[in-house]
Amino acid sequence: MSKQEYMDKAEQYLLHTYNRFPVVFERGQGVYLYDTDGKEYLDFAAGIAVFALGYNDPEYNQALTDQLGKIIHTSNLYYNIPAAEAAQKLVGKSGMSKVFFTNSGTEAIEGAIKVARKYAYLKDGSTDHEIIAMNHSFHGRSLGALSVTGNTHYQEPFKPLIGGVKFADFNDLESVKAQVTEKTCAIILETVQGEGGIYPADPEFLKGVEKLCREKDILLILDEIQCGMGRTGELFAWQAYGVQPDVMTVAKALGCGVPVGAFVLNEKTAQNSLVPGDHGTTYGGNPLACAAVSKVFDLFEEKNILEHVRQIAPYLEKKLDELAEKHSCIVARRGKGLMQGLVITGFPVGQLVTKALEKGLVVISAGSDVLRLVPPLVIQEKHVDEMIVRLEEAIKELEA
Numbered sequence: 001m002s003k004q005e006y007m008d009k010a011e012q013y014l015l016h017t018y019n020r021f022p023v024v025f026e027r028g029q030g031v032y033l034y035d036t037d038g039k040e041y042l043d044f045a046a047g048i049a050v051f052a053l054g055y056n057d058p059e060y061n062q063a064l065t066d067q068l069g070k071i072i073h074t075s076n077l078y079y080n081i082p083a084a085e086a087a088q089k090l091v092g093k094s095g096m097s098k099v100f101f102t103n104s105g106t107e108a109i110e111g112a113i114k115v116a117r118k119y120a121y122l123k124d125g126s127t128d129h130e131i132i133a134m135n136h137s138f139h140g141r142s143l144g145a146l147s148v149t150g151n152t153h154y155q156e157p158f159k160p161l162i163g164g165v166k167f168a169d170f171n172d173l174e175s176v177k178a179q180v181t182e183k184t185c186a187i188i189l190e191t192v193q194g195e196g197g198i199y200p201a202d203p204e205f206l207k208g209v210e211k212l213c214r215e216k217d218i219l220l221i222l223d224e225i226q227c228g229m230g231r232t233g234e235l236f237a238w239q240a241y242g243v244q245p246d247v248m249t250v251a252k253a254l255g256c257g258v259p260v261g262a263f264v265l266n267e268k269t270a271q272n273s274l275v276p277g278d279h280g281t282t283y284g285g286n287p288l289a290c291a292a293v294s295k296v297f298d299l300f301e302e303k304n305i306l307e308h309v310r311q312i313a314p315y316l317e318k319k320l321d322e323l324a325e326k327h328s329c330i331v332a333r334r335g336k337g338l339m340q341g342l343v344i345t346g347f348p349v350g351q352l353v354t355k356a357l358e359k360g361l362v363v364i365s366a367g368s369d370v371l372r373l374v375p376p377l378v379i380q381e382k383h384v385d386e387m388i389v390r391l392e393e394a395i396k397e398l399e400a
């Protein structure tokens with residue numbers, strides 16, 4: 001079948017909830033993707049910050065193949081070995097206490113919301129607690145996660161959402177304080193806002209929110225689904241801030257391609273929230289997904305991923321800043337580590353994404369005007385150079 005035939009077939013049978021770019025990816029190798037015409041693309045999107053280790057890593061593939069040959073699903077009525085091992089590693093690396101595995105980031109957020117409500121319920125028995133979320137945040141598309149996503153456009157047609165959610169401005173501590181009441185049970189935020197346009201939390205802001213939470217026994221929920229798993233040069237972005245969440249959500253690169261997420265609780269929260277009967281999942285924590293998670297943690301150590309990100313990120317930043325100097329359509333760069341955004345003016349960022357694809361470069365957008373770069377964490381300087389060449393070709397054509 002030709003590329004057009006694959007695309008036609010997809011449009012005929014898949015619900016049209018995405019305006020997809022006209023590319024059919026067939027396979028990946030390292031930091032490159034190949035479409036059905038055999039065309040090569042340098043990947044600076046990693047399947048939306050998922051494929052941290054690059055494509056077709058032999059050790060990762062072997063771990064999954066080994067697990068396939070044993071068992072891939074048991075349900076949570078029984079114990080399985082990979083889940084215990086993956087949870088141990090996640091607890092060890094985060095310094096937190098207990099893990100609940102989910103199948104997606106959205107489900108991790110749902111769990112975190114339930115934890116917060118149950119924690120507050122156990123304290124005062126009331127059922128009208130409030131959660132403070134941030135404007136321009138993104139936490140997912142299910143009704144609970146959508147309720148704490150600060151984007152009215154996503155929310156509007158699906159109202160009524162869950163009640164008791166208030167919004168404050170990211171990086172504006174006073175706006176958060178203004179929303180706190182006796183009923184506030186949690187404050188949820190991304191340590192680095194992703195979909196909203198790549199905004200890292202200011203250290204004073206995040207420390208201030210943490211202090212507020214401690215003073216009032218409000219749970220601090222940090223969404224590390226996009227910015228976690230090494231992307232900023234720390235395994236979890238909050239580790240650079242000297243703060244500690246009560247609840248952390250992870251997903252995306254957690255399984256490096258296998259659908260898996262988790263919410264992770266500190267001791268206080270684990271001891272005072274969900275108990276048997278409160279929450280569950282058929283698939284969550286299944287042996288296949290957890291074999292992937294477990295191997296991802298091993299490979300992060302073996303390949304010194306955090307060291308590598310810390311060493312390559314300044315090079316990426318320098319090259320992006322140089323590009324911005326040369327082209328007036330780039331008005332700002334923001335980000336941390338290998339999570340970078342370029343603010344684009346003069347043409348829609350979607351046009352740049354499309355043009356870059358033509359030039360063999362996969363990048364994505366964030367917010368209305370930000371070009372988002374979230375490459376596999378294993379990129380090298382030569383890939384940064386190649387990315388700049390292809391991106392600049394795309395920019396030049398749009399500027400012409």
Ligand SMILES: *Cc1c(COP(=O)(O)O)cnc(C)c1O
Pocket residue numbers: 104105106107109138139140141190194195223224225226227251252261
């Ligand atoms: C992607 C994302 C989610 C939702 O995760 P899914 O796996 O798509 O359900 C939630 N929060 C953040 C910060 C994300 O980037």
